[in-house]
Amino acid sequence: MTFPRPLPAVGAQAVTARDAGYDGLLFTEGGRTPYLAATAATLAAPELDIATGVAVAFPRSPMVTAQLAWELQEASGGRFRLGLGTQVRTHVVRRYGVEFDHPGPRLRDYVLAVKACFAGFRGEPLDHHGEFYELTFLNAQWSPGPIDAPDPAVDIAAVNPWMLTMAGEVADGVHIHPIGEPGYLRRTALPSIAAGAQRAGRTIHDVALIVPVTTIVGDTDAEIAAARDRARQTLSFYGSTPNYAFIWDDAGFEGTTERIRVHQKAGDLAAMAAEITDEHLAVFCTEASWDHLADLLIETYTDLATRLVLYNPAFETPERYERYGAVAADVSRRTGGRSGE
16 A cells, blocks of 8 residues: 655556565555556556555546546556545545535445446447436547456445445445454444345455555564554544544444544644554554564455555565565465455
8 A cells, every 4th residue: 555656756666566575556545646656557567456545536527537447457457446435525625626415325326437437438328327427428539449358346445334335236346444453344344245235136255355454563572662653643543533433432442533533633643642552453453573474464354355455564664665565475375366465
């Protein structure tokens, strides 16, 4: 998992990731768009799986997003996954200047509209009539045309049960939130996704679970202590969001979000991180020595994830980045697939 960088640096980043042993790169959207970074990475290291994780949906029309995904799927030889999310109202309305109301149903319609565009690119009539999007015109002059690869998978970010159920119904995969610990996956995510899949005549095995893992790894007390401090900062950042409060509460840490938000409003980042106790870390992180991290990831997530996304490496030293790459390669080799992005 990484953030887009200035484009001249992305190609080298992709080559470094490939050589270190990672199966792919997952580009988030922040101040830079993920699509250009995904293009640069694909061209520099075509062996990698590339995904947006996630791109903000609503500021772009479904047609524009479909075209971007289509070209990336073609360039990558079928190794691209389109990950979409809603972002939050303030960003969508005040930064992007577009509509946000009814974000769940709007995203559902958006996914179906994107898939209708894919069908149109292959020559079918474009005939999508949704609650929020209506797409009915696409002639050969304005279509990118068929590609020699399957349609890109369309994944969505989902946290609450409604969104997870919707993902199971219409999406090809679900981006689990970085604080989606194994208990949350069993209690909330898997049952909701399965219900949505059943509604659409599918099973949960038709829906990829893309799970980011926050790891605490080292061979010395100093390494472990430093990794714990970084994990506290990460978890406290996500823990400040009210919509995610139920995840902490359901895991037995009632009131975590409220306590963090008190410090957030005061601008006290250190106090925010201090609210994340060792007990939090034990539930929400995977802690191990370097030699045992792959073992623990496989043991913990074999029945819970289709893809593992290592959250930490993008923020690590070059040496630790390479060691994480060796772990990713080991997990992928031992699970018989490309499972450690």
